[in-house]
Amino acid sequence: MSRRHRHYPDPEVEDHFEDSTQDEPSNSLVTSTKESKGGRGPNVLMAPVPEKDRAVITPLNKDAWITNPMKKNVSSTITCLIKAHYPGTYRPLDKHGKQVPEDEAVVIAHYHNFSAHTRITILKEFLLCFKFADGREEDCARLFYRKAVERFSQALSHEKSEAKRSLEKHIENMRATELQQDGDAPSHDDFDVDEPQLWKAFPPYWIEQKWWDMLCDLWSDENVKKVSAQNSKNRMEGGGVHHTCGSRSVAMHKQAMIIENAGTDVDDIDVFERTHRHAKGKGQYANKKAE
Incomplete structure (x- = not known):
């Protein structure tokens, strides 16, 4: 497993992300590609738990479950595993039912586009920390999938918000620098913080730059914007x-x-x-x- 996808505490990795951000205001949007502040640094998973000590998950309905004993990190564990195993792209089927070539792969913006193998891996690693109630395994697995869909969607929404905040901060730094140098800060109104193309300079740690660029391109599509705006409304x-x-x-x-x-x-x-x-x-x- 690569260092970028390491699951558990690693001081060397944490130090790497601590030191990787350095603001250098300029007239361009070329910035550090990693940020450790503002919630964009790596999350750390709990280590595997001996089977006898794992909290038991019992579903209450199709949307909710409880754990015994009570645990607060169930959702965050799912999110960490999804980030660690994010595949980036997938190859959809063409009109003949065959996978498209690798150079036509599509960026993954929904959990159901994760491969079955990856989804099974995420579930198996989750079950190294928790266990499903006896006789309720199928119900728990279905509920786990629903929660994974939700957590992945929330993770991407969070990264959009973080990119906007990083862009706003970068613009403010440019204004401050130019004010010090010239005594008069020019307008930067041409930088629209809601424009996904400008988010490319601020990728989260868990998404490779090429995949983040593809996501920003997807979010820039007018049809996608319309759907997003309607959902917000x-x-x-x-x-x-x-x-x-x-x-x-x-x-x-x-x-x-x-x-x-x-x-x-x-x-x-x-x-x-x-x-x-x-x-x-x-x-x-x-x-x-x-x-």
Whole structure:
């Protein structure tokens, strides 16, 4: 396994990413290709756990599961494994049902385009840290796939946001430098932070530059932009996120509350308050819809 895809703590790798970012403002968008700040540095997976000590995952429905004992890093483990095994491209089938040539490979922007072999590898490595409840293995595997789809989508969305923030910072650095040198900072309004082509200078650590370029090209497509804009509009019209669960499901929050309550069951209203108000159920509601 390459160093870039190493799963577990490695001081040498961590030091490499710590020292790899250096801001050098200029009139171009040529920057360091790796950043360790702002959430773009490598995540570190938990080491494999002896089978007898692995937390047991039990599905509650098609969207939620709980772990026994309670664990907070289930979702982050899935995300780390997806990043570590991201294949970059895949070869779709042509009209004759055969894979297209390698030079016509398409960038992977959805988890279902990961090869079956890669998806199985991700699941197997996940099961080195957790285990599925006896007799519920098939239900757990289906739920794992749904969560992997979601986590990969969220990972790409996060990297888009990070690229925009990096671009904004770079533009501000250019303005500050030119102001010091010339006494008057020219306009940089021609840099549109929402333009994916300008994100190419800020790839995340887990995506090779050539794949990141292909993703930016995909996101620049007008049809893709229209779909993305419509999806954003639908989310806004739906009131946006109206809970405070984070990456943990309501069921997992309830499980944590029962543990805090010395094993005694908790009222569903209390669970709603915990998962829809800030400050662990004591602050303001997430939004008007939740209230």
